[in-house]
């Protein structure tokens with residue numbers, strides 16, 4: 001089955017709705033400029049609601065080493081997602097020292113970026129192909145040209161993000177074969193305000209797209 005990450009959740013009701021709808025991953029954004037920002041303390045409380053079968057992803061943007069460790073120990077996510085141009089060495093160090101799964105977002109505008117993303121093989125556990133950063137590093141609700149991924153022989157686990165909605169996610173899966181899809185803005189009624197009906201519709205649309213390898 002295609003994995004589903006619902007990102008930028010910030011209330012108990014929407015966390016529960018995403019879990020009930022069948023999300024495989026729940027994302028918490030810890031980045032103050034974002035309308036989806038949650039404090040580490042709130043993220044820890046929300047995290048406690050998530051059952052063991054659903055993975056918790058903590059999004060961070062260029063934290064200092066001590067901040068990163070504090071964030072990890074407070075929230076205890078299953079996965080840390082990097083969104084701020086962190087170096088390969090830094091991400092590999094976090095993965096090793098904290099023993100946590102790590103993902104790296106890659107903004108895709110051209111094929112050459114795909115080739116450059118090969119440097120993450122063996123350094124992080126998954127790359128998340130997203131639209132290029134705008135005002136925010138992520139969560140901008142913008143799609144990128146999925147055809148950039150045509151014929152690409154993925155050398156490591158990956159996920160698709162960027163402007164995915166209940167209306168376009170089945171087409172995105174068919175076009176790219178994404179093993180895991182991620183949405184944030186596409187299941188919101190306003191920036192930072194998640195909509196339970198849209199979360200359910202997104203998860204249903206992914207399932208309707210059928211199983212993927």
Ligand SMILES: O=C(O)c1ccccc1NCC(=O)[C@H](O)[C@H](O)COP(=O)(O)O
Pocket residue numbers: 007008027029031034035036059061083130136137138139140141142161162163164182183184185186
């Ligand atoms: O969502 C945010 O506000 C955000 C802020 C800072 C760094 C990353 C952020 N989101 C990262 C995600 O994984 C989003 O789900 C991904 O970029 C897709 O977002 P969208 O295009 O809105 O579906």
